[in-house]
Amino acid sequence: MKSVLLSTLCASVSASLLIATPVSAQDRNVGKRVDRLEQEMRAVQRKVFPGGSSRFFEPEIKPDAETPTTPATTSSAVSDLIARVDALERSLATLTGQVEENGFRLKKIEDKLAAAEVPPVSTNPGQLSAIPSGAPDAENTQTTATPDPERVTGVESIVMPETGDAGEDAYIYGYRLWEAKYYPEAQAQLKKAATDHSEHRRASFAKNLLGRAYLDDGKPALASVALYENYQELPRGERAPDSLYFLSTALVQLNKKADACRVLSELQEVYPSAASGRLSARVTRGKAAADCS
Known part of the structure; x- marks a missing residue:
């Protein structure tokens, strides 16, 4: 579409030049304007069509080889040529403005893309944001x-x-x-x-508290896994009912x-003393929250 527009504009100039050859001071001035416009047109071509061919500027109307050009022109022919040049200048200014505007928009898009940051995505739902000194899985944790x-200071x-009971100390530190x-x-x-x-x-305490830590951290799915594993692996542990x-x-x-x-019913069946004793208030609240009949 741009090549057709440029060809049409330049063809108009070429055809106009074939109609009349400038002989007066006014005609010479028009000739200079045409030369300047042709140079600007080529500059636009290089900007719009980098590496393009000059064929876009070949006139679509060829002069008749048998028709001689006359050195004399009428004032009306000169006026017509000036009017066409004026139109060409306006068209060139419009086209140049469009090219500059498109270039500005493209630059803004490129800047936005260059500035965009894609946050890293972890495929490990249990990955930790921070790990205390001596904690496990440090080699598998990615700091983002x-x-x-x-927080580090805290x-x-x-x-x-350091009581001499390593198991007790490890749990108390986690607590x-x-x-x-x-x-x-x-x-x-x-x-x-x-x-x-x-x-x-x-x-048993550590695994139960691990589930609670997930719950408090807004991770109920991980909590359910940890808590069920504690019940399955250590059914006689002191915190299995919890x-x-x-x-x-x-x-x-x-x-x-x-x-x-169903889980609350199993709690009452497997651990009746705990369910009716120290956990009775919690069982009641749990049934209300789950709308148990």
Whole structure:
């Protein structure tokens, strides 16, 4: 479309020049204007069609070889030529403005694309944002942002006790992190405590608290897995009944109320003393939250 426009404009100039040859001072001035316009047209061609051919500027109307040109022109012919040149100048100005505007828009688009940042996507839903010193899975954790110095200082201020009971100390350290609401750090420490001290009585505590740390961190799906595993792997653990209760809470958050009611029923059947004793208030609240009949 642009090539047709340019060819038409230049053809008009070429045809006009074939009609009359300038002989007066006014004609010479017109000739200079035409030369300048042709140069500007070629500059536009190079900008719009980089590496293009000059064929776009060949006149569409060829002069008749047998028709001689006359040196004399009438004033009307000169006026017509001037009018055509004026029209050509206006067309050239419009085209040049469009080219510059399109170039400006393209530059803005390129700048926006260059400035766009695509955040990294993790395929591991359990990946931690930060891990305390000595916590597990550090080699599998990808740091996506500069740690908050205040948070780092807060985590470092929580120390692991040294009572001589490694299993107890590992759990208490995870509990302190959870209590301070450093949930990702607590999750990592509680996993480590449960793994490193799987035969310790605190293993049941660590796995149950891991599920609660996921719940408090807004991750009910991960919480449900951790809590169910504690019940299945350590059914005689001291916090197995608690894990069933918190499992029902996670299922309610996942909009699985019917499953939550079945879990609470199992809690009452398998651990009747706990369900009617220290967990009775929680069981009542859990059934209300799950709309159990």
